[in-house]
Amino acid sequence: MSLIAVDPIEMGAPQVDGEPLSYLNDGHGLRSWLLTKDHKRIAILYLITVSTFFVIGGIFALLVRINLLSPNGVFDADTYNRLFTAHGIVMVFFFLVPAVPAILGNFLLPIMIGAKDLAFPKINLLSWYMYMLGATFGLIAIIAGGVDTGWTFYTPYSTSYSNSNVLLAGIGIFIVGFSSILTGLNFIVTTHTMRAPGMTWFRLPLFVWGQYATALVIMLATPVLAITVSLMALERIAHVGIFDPAMGGDPVLFQHMFWFYSHPAVYIMVLPAMGVVSELIANMSRKNVFGYKFVAMSSLAIAVFGFLVWGHHLFVSTQSVYLGLIFSFLSYAVAIPSAIKVFNWTATLYKGSISYDTPMLYGLGFIGLFLIGGMTGLYVAALGIDVHVTDTYFVIAHFHYVMVGGSLMGFLGGMHLWWGKMTGRQYPEYWARAAMVIQFVGFNLTFFPQFILGYLGMPRRYAAYPPEFQVLHVLSTAGASILGIGMLITIVYFIWSLKNGKRAPANPWGASGLEWRTSSPPPTENFYETPIVTWEAYEFAPIESMQVLGYPGDSSRSTQPVPKEHGTED
Amino acid sequence: MMLGKFILGMSWMLPEQASTYAPEVDNLYLFLVGTTIFFTVLISAAILYFFVKFRRRSESEVPRPVAGSMVLETAWTVIPFFISIGMFAWGAKIYLDQYTIPNDAQDIYVVAKQWMWKFQHPEGQREINELHIPVGKKIRFVMATEDVIHSFYIPAFRIKEDVVPGPNRYSTVWAEATMTGTFHIFCAEYCGTSHSGMIGWVTVMDDKDYQAWLSGGAAQGSMAERGANLFQQFGCITCHKSDGSGQCPKLEGKYGTMETLQGGEKVLIDDSYIRESILSPLAKIVAGYQPIMPSFQGQASEEQLQMLIAYIKSIGPAAAAAPGAGGGSSKISPPGMNPAAQRPPIMSTGGASMIAPVGQPAQPVQAPPQSQK
Numbered sequence: 015m016s017l018i019a020v021d022p023i024e025m026g027a028p029q030v031d032g033e034p035l036s037y038l039n040d041g042h043g044l045r046s047w048l049l050t051k052d053h054k055r056i057a058i059l060y061l062i063t064v065s066t067f068f069v070i071g072g073i074f075a076l077l078v079r080i081n082l083l084s085p086n087g088v089f090d091a092d093t094y095n096r097l098f099t100a101h102g103i104v105m106v107f108f109f110l111v112p113a114v115p116a117i118l119g120n121f122l123l124p125i126m127i128g129a130k131d132l133a134f135p136k137i138n139l140l141s142w143y144m145y146m147l148g149a150t151f152g153l154i155a156i157i158a159g160g161v162d163t164g165w166t167f168y169t170p171y172s173t174s175y176s177n178s179n180v181l182l183a184g185i186g187i188f189i190v191g192f193s194s195i196l197t198g199l200n201f202i203v204t205t206h207t208m209r210a211p212g213m214t215w216f217r218l219p220l221f222v223w224g225q226y227a228t229a230l231v232i233m234l235a236t237p238v239l240a241i242t243v244s245l246m247a248l249e250r251i252a253h254v255g256i257f258d259p260a261m262g263g264d265p266v267l268f269q270h271m272f273w274f275y276s277h278p279a280v281y282i283m284v285l286p287a288m289g290v291v292s293e294l295i296a297n298m299s300r301k302n303v304f305g306y307k308f309v310a311m312s313s314l315a316i317a318v319f320g321f322l323v324w325g326h327h328l329f330v331s332t333q334s335v336y337l338g339l340i341f342s343f344l345s346y347a348v349a350i351p352s353a354i355k356v357f358n359w360t361a362t363l364y365k366g367s368i369s370y371d372t373p374m375l376y377g378l379g380f381i382g383l384f385l386i387g388g389m390t391g392l393y394v395a396a397l398g399i400d401v402h403v404t405d406t407y408f409v410i411a412h413f414h415y416v417m418v419g420g421s422l423m424g425f426l427g428g429m430h431l432w433w434g435k436m437t438g439r440q441y442p443e444y445w446a447r448a449a450m451v452i453q454f455v456g457f458n459l460t461f462f463p464q465f466i467l468g469y470l471g472m473p474r475r476y477a478a479y480p481p482e483f484q485v486l487h488v489l490s491t492a493g494a495s496i497l498g499i500g501m502l503i504t505i506v507y508f509i510w511s512l513k514n515g516k517r518a519p520a521n522p523w524g525a526s527g528l529e530w531r532t533s534s535p536p537p538t539e540n541f542y543e544t545p546i547v548t549w550e551a552y553e554f555a556p557i558e559s560m561q562v563l564g565y566p567g568d569s570s571r572s573t574q575p576v577p578k579e580h581g582t583e584d
Numbered sequence: 585m586m587l588g589k590f591i592l593g594m595s596w597m598l599p600e601q602a603s604t605y606a607p608e609v610d611n612l613y614l615f616l617v618g619t620t621i622f623f624t625v626l627i628s629a630a631i632l633y634f635f636v637k638f639r640r641r642s643e644s645e646v647p648r649p650v651a652g653s654m655v656l657e658t659a660w661t662v663i664p665f666f667i668s669i670g671m672f673a674w675g676a677k678i679y680l681d682q683y684t685i686p687n688d689a690q691d692i693y694v695v696a697k698q699w700m701w702k703f704q705h706p707e708g709q710r711e712i713n714e715l716h717i718p719v720g721k722k723i724r725f726v727m728a729t730e731d732v733i734h735s736f737y738i739p740a741f742r743i744k745e746d747v748v749p750g751p752n753r754y755s756t757v758w759a760e761a762t763m764t765g766t767f768h769i770f771c772a773e774y775c776g777t778s779h780s781g782m783i784g785w786v787t788v789m790d791d792k793d794y795q796a797w798l799s800g801g802a803a804q805g806s807m808a809e810r811g812a813n814l815f816q817q818f819g820c821i822t823c824h825k826s827d828g829s830g831q832c833p834k835l836e837g838k839y840g841t842m843e844t845l846q847g848g849e850k851v852l853i854d855d856s857y858i859r860e861s862i863l864s865p866l867a868k869i870v871a872g873y874q875p876i877m878p879s880f881q882g883q884a885s886e887e888q889l890q891m892l893i894a895y896i897k898s899i900g901p902a903a904a905a906a907p908g909a910g911g912g913s914s915k916i917s918p919p920g921m922n923p924a925a926q927r928p929p930i931m932s933t934g935g936a937s938m939i940a941p942v943g944q945p946a947q948p949v950q951a952p953p954q955s956q957k
């Protein structure tokens with residue numbers, strides 16, 4: 015067999031308690047985790063907390079779907095309004111925005127560029143604490159009575175009418191925003207200054223390009239969210255008239271400010287997942303990404319154009335007709351770079367060596383769902399159609415295809431591709447494939463009927479609805495249950511594999527990229543010797559020649575000593 | 585056969601087409617459905633074909649790299665771009681039609697509040713969560729809200745417009761019903777606890793039934809007549825004297841004309857401007873007058889404001905030119921004169937009267953482009 019299947023212990027790697035020495039056992043106890051400056055450990059902290067919020071948000075989603083089984087609703091309207099608000103806030107701000115950057119980005123970005131850590135390790139830890147603080151505020155807001163404004167907080171309802179915990183939630187979102195800003199700053203500086211020798215910009219994995227573009231968007235957009243939330247708080251507490259016309263404000267101004275952040279936020283959620291998908295497709299078909307530069311540049315194009323389309327959320331908000339025309343046109347423009355990505359991913363498969371393992375299934379699942387999400391974006395960008403479908407289930411279905419079908423598929427695909435790298439254990443392949451298929455079917459059954467519901471006129475955020483919509487709602491809830499079961503299976507086998515999974519080799523996939531040239535899991539410094547990059551991105555060598563760089567047990571490099579600093583680190 | 589008819593009839597995927605606008609929207613929608621299904625199937629088929637054809641045959645297989653192709657990259661950038669432009673233009677055309685309000689539309693006044701829809705007909709009928717309109721007539725909805733943002737949505741008409749609070753705006757949208765029947769009215773913008781209860785029905789009637797319905801309603805006088813009473817009650821009449829001798833501008837013959845403000849700016853006197861002048865009178869002072877008018881914010885209800893506007897409209901230029909044509913309702917207008925034609929056409933998603941489209945029939949005063957405030 016090839017080198018990639020060799021167990022690191024058998025290779026003679028240094029051991030701790032029968033496990034190969036790695037960042038995971040380099041320091042024990044809660045303290046060593048909570049005060050860690052290692053980007054990989056911080057990624058694990060994020061993984062635990064962000065996944066917890068995903069489960070919480072998912073439970074709210076199921077409750078929402080349960081309510082919609084009956085035209086009269088199962089819960090009372092106030093409860094339902096709090097449920098969908100909690101689902102939105104938790105999923106957007108506490109799961110989707112941090113998921114890929116803070117977990118996979120934190121773990122992989124330094125390794126992929128051949129660095130020992132991010133540029134500012136302490137700030138990285140600080141950003142996790144800020145996330146925790148913000149998320150705690152959010153959670154308190156939800157537990158102590160909830161919020162009933164929807165995640166969009168439209169004024170003047172949120173500032174002058176709602177009797178719910180708007181302020182607490184606002185504070186939470188404000189703080190979490192700064193957590194992402196710090197992460198973004200770290201990524202940008204790291205990518206600029208800490209690339210290994212030979213790692214030129216166009217040798218960067220597309221995952222890094224995706225993270226970099228995302229970090230730019232985070233840095234430029236999130237401050238506007240902070241300002242918007244602050245002004246909302248100011249109006250709510252001090253009755254300074256900014257958005258409420260009764261106090262001399264303008265409610266549509268809020269919508270402009272909110273979407274100036276929240277449209278780019280869609281790209282904060284989906285761009286990093288697109289980066290993941292490039293890795294999934296390339297590595298699982300052992301093919302160089304077709305049109306690498308076009309895929310890389312399309313990330314930047316999306317980041318730039320993404321700032322110019324916020325007004326497409328205001329086509330019926332009494333915004334000027336001419337602004338509507340401009341925003342509609344620009345929204346079509348931003349569709350092009352996404353289309354370029356899809357075409358290039360498809361072309362990458364051509365003459366590849368396509369693996370049927372789970373990461374590839376998620377990669378293709380992403381393309382399939384993102385295709386539908388992107389294509390239906392063309393509907394809502396069309397002014398005449400958007401007037402009819404905005405604020406209906408059509409829009410709900412559209413953005414769930416983009417954000418769940420896209421971001422979540424990308425995130426899960428990445429988790430499977432790098433699970434062995436992160437934990438040292440492989441997930442069970444059979445169960446993972448089954449779960450992926452269940453999720454894919456469940457997802458489509460949940461959200462496809464919602465397109466039809468929306469075009470038929472079913473408005474969003476309705477606790478009760480006319481009976482003719484019930485059949486489609488029941489189908490959707492059935493799909494959500496299947497999706498929930500699929501997610502549960504994934505969560506169970508991931509946890510199960512931590513103890514019982516097969517030990518992961520350094521490169522289980524025969525993949526290309528620096529993260530596969532170090533052990534699984536990597537040592538605290540990521541590499542046994544500083545890598546010198548002499549190859550292009552996605553150059554797949556024959557498997558036998560893919561070695562761990564400077565790996566202590568590597569017979570082809572028998573002269574390499576164990577790095578001195580490693581054993582002495584505490 | 586049945587199934588084919590079901591699919592072709594598309595009653596499961598399209599709501600009833602009950603307005604002139606509905607088939608236009610649906611045609612674009614179906615074009616998009618066709619186009620996007622075509623490309624989705626094309627790309628999915630390519631992926632599935634590659635997925636099977638190029639499956640991994642041995643564990644150590646490493647395929648040869650494939651170089652990129654400038655031709656392909658250009659093709660799949662340029663082709664989607666042109667298709668997108670087409671979609672954009674088509675969608676824009678429909679949108680412009682929808683928001684260019686025809687000048688022969690009849691008005692229905694709408695007040696949204698948590699959680700109901702209140703309607704007033706110029707003839708004086710008032711309804712809650714129910715609306716009766718005639719088929720085949722262009723209807724302009726002039727909408728205000730008493731509290732938060734709501735959104736007026738009639739799926740069967742494919743129209744939707746947010747009703748945004750604020751002293752200086754009415755939201756306006758129009759529709760022409762093409763079939764009789766009863767259709768949903770929804771509030772589409774989340775507005776609090778009973779958002780999903782803020783629903784109603786619009787009943788489209790043929791003209792005869794509608795006239796019968798109008799005459800069967802409560803006879804408290806037309807909106808304009810009630811507005812005339814309010815004009816006295818609120819004391820407006822003491823300053824806005826009809827002979828022009830008061831401290832405030834006279835309002836006769838003014839609706840739909842241009843007014844010059846202090847500082848020389850010109851403004852069109854339309855529903856939104858009158859509303860703003862009543863609620864925040866100091867915002868736009870007519871040249872040559874003192875800023876002495878008090879605000880009626882909190883005193884005049886949204887319905888009363890609409891009555892006042894109906895009154896001022898009824899004493900507009902058309903009425904002035906034909907003395908005795910008071911009331912402002914279509915029923916008592918002199919023959920051959922359409923009172924709605926007094927109003928200049930506005931193209932607006934609500935707020936201000938912004939643009940007078942070129943190529944419209946002659947107006948009392950041609951309104952130049954202008955912005956609110």
Ligand SMILES: [Cu+2]
Pocket residue numbers: 276277280323324326327
């Ligand atoms: Cu957007």
Ligand SMILES: [Cu+2]
Pocket residue numbers: 697699733734735771772773774775779782
């Ligand atoms: Cu409402």
